[in-house]
Amino acid sequence: MNWQEAKQLKTPFYLLDTKKLIANGKVLKQIQDNTGCKILLAQKAFSAYDLYPVLEPFLAGTEASGLYEARLGAEKMPGKECHVFCGAYRDDEFADVLKYANHIVFNSPNQLKHFGPQAKAAGKEVGLRINPEYSTQTHAIYDPCAPGSRLGTTREQWDKLMTPELIAMLDGVHFHTLCEQGAEALAVTLKGVEDKFGDVLPKLKWLNCGGGHYITQKDYNIPLLEKLLIKWRDKFSLQMYLEPGEAVVLDAGYLVTTVLDLTQNGDYNLCIVDASGACHMPDVIEMPYRPPMVDAGKAGEKAYTYRLGGATCLAGDVIGDYSFDHQLKIGERLAFADMALYTMCKNNTFNGMKLPDIYVENLDGKIELIKKFGYEDFRYRLGK
Numbered sequence: 535m536n537w538q539e540a541k542q543l544k545t546p547f548y549l550l551d552t553k554k555l556i557a558n559g560k561v562l563k564q565i566q567d568n569t570g571c572k573i574l575l576a577q578k579a580f581s582a583y584d585l586y587p588v589l590e591p592f593l594a595g596t597e598a599s600g601l602y603e604a605r606l607g608a609e610k611m612p613g614k615e616c617h618v619f620c621g622a623y624r625d626d627e628f629a630d631v632l633k634y635a636n637h638i639v640f641n642s643p644n645q646l647k648h649f650g651p652q653a654k655a656a657g658k659e660v661g662l663r664i665n666p667e668y669s670t671q672t673h674a675i676y677d678p679c680a681p682g683s684r685l686g687t688t689r690e691q692w693d694k695l696m697t698p699e700l701i702a703m704l705d706g707v708h709f710h711t712l713c714e715q716g717a718e719a720l721a722v723t724l725k726g727v728e729d730k731f732g733d734v735l736p737k738l739k740w741l742n743c744g745g746g747h748y749i750t751q752k753d754y755n756i757p758l759l760e761k762l763l764i765k766w767r768d769k770f771s772l773q774m775y776l777e778p779g780e781a782v783v784l785d786a787g788y789l790v791t792t793v794l795d796l797t798q799n800g801d802y803n804l805c806i807v808d809a810s811g812a813c814h815m816p817d818v819i820e821m822p823y824r825p826p827m828v829d830a831g832k833a834g835e836k837a838y839t840y841r842l843g844g845a846t847c848l849a850g851d852v853i854g855d856y857s858f859d860h861q862l863k864i865g866e867r868l869a870f871a872d873m874a875l876y877t878m879c880k881n882n883t884f885n886g887m888k889l890p891d892i893y894v895e896n897l898d899g900k901i902e903l904i905k906k907f908g909y910e911d912f913r914y915r916l917g918k
């Protein structure tokens with residue numbers, strides 16, 4: 535990255551990495567070429583649409599969580615497929631959903647019954663999200679197969695509610711049960727899908743395996759993924775889809791911050807930076823996880839360890855423990871890595887915190903401003 539030029543910019547800011555977006559895109563394109571699978575960008579992870587032209591050549595289209603993302607996908611990646619899955623569609627929005635999306639996935643037989651005929655009449659591909667009830671992960675908040683989950687239709691619900699008329703409306707089914715997982719987890723999940731819904735699959739045109747595939751992570755078993763996609767394509771004559779978010783933009787952005795204060799409490803060296811976990815990297819609190827940082831190690835790995843946090847009032851606004859070769863100084867810059875995903879589109883202005891500006895480093899190494907934020911961006915959502 536062009537850190538020299540980035541030094542001139544006022545923190546906090548995101549710096550997106552065009553080169554890495556392209557590198558990720560190439561990996562995804564190759565898989566599509568090798569298997570006939572189609573890969574979509576899950577916009578909920580990344581919707582900085584100024585970069586869609588960079589990603590577009592490598593993707594079949596976008597995936598949306600509802601009307602607004604569907605519209606963004608249709609408008610900013612025109613001519614490509616636009617898929618939408620929503621936990622529940624609204625009567626007053628559905629006509630607009632149909633305007634933008636060409637694949638509509640419903641969460642329940644109820645929703646399929648209520649909206650499916652309109653979608654079919656509009657010439658759309660119609661799908662149902664299934665819940666294979668096969669958990670492969672331990673993050674309860676991200677486990678749609680957990681007991682009592684509202685996401686997806688279980689086999690029991692299917693048997694009770696899916697009439698022949700409803701089944702006849704389906705072009706495909708969709709499942710999404712993984713989160714930052716390998717092809718091995720997909721393999722056992724597909725087995726779970728086959729055990730529960732194997733009889734349904736031969737009647738369908740497509741199977742969407744959702745997101746959570748950690749494809750661009752260095753240890754990911756791409757040959758196994760390709761084997762699975764080809765096997766399922768051939769066994770059931772299905773068009774296979776994947777809709778990763780993270781994998782598309784993995785490691786393709788930084789959040790650059792400045793050290794505002796350094797204090798000590800007992801054994802802890804504390805450091806407050808001008809970015810907040812709660813506001814600018816919400817998954818750090820929700821997931822939880824610790825983002826990597828340029829030139830820093832885990833606690834105790836290097837000589838000086840600090841607990842980093844935001845300037846908000848939230849006691850839990852702790853970003854994580856990091857160690858450095860030198861003692862930190864007030865005014866020094868720290869760059870969190872892997873910050874393109876689940877940040878810009880998920881940020882909030884809790885405590886009136888400023889939103890970090892967004893920049894991109896282009897292929898020629900030049901840094902370009904995408905968006906600056908200020909007081910108005912905090913104020914305008916709150917009143918007249």
Ligand SMILES: *Cc1c(COP(=O)(O)O)cnc(C)c1O
Nearest residue numbers: 576579710744745746778779780
């Ligand atoms: C979250 C989500 C994705 C993307 O997940 P990643 O973990 O970012 O790959 C795709 N599809 C659906 C339905 C999702 O809810």
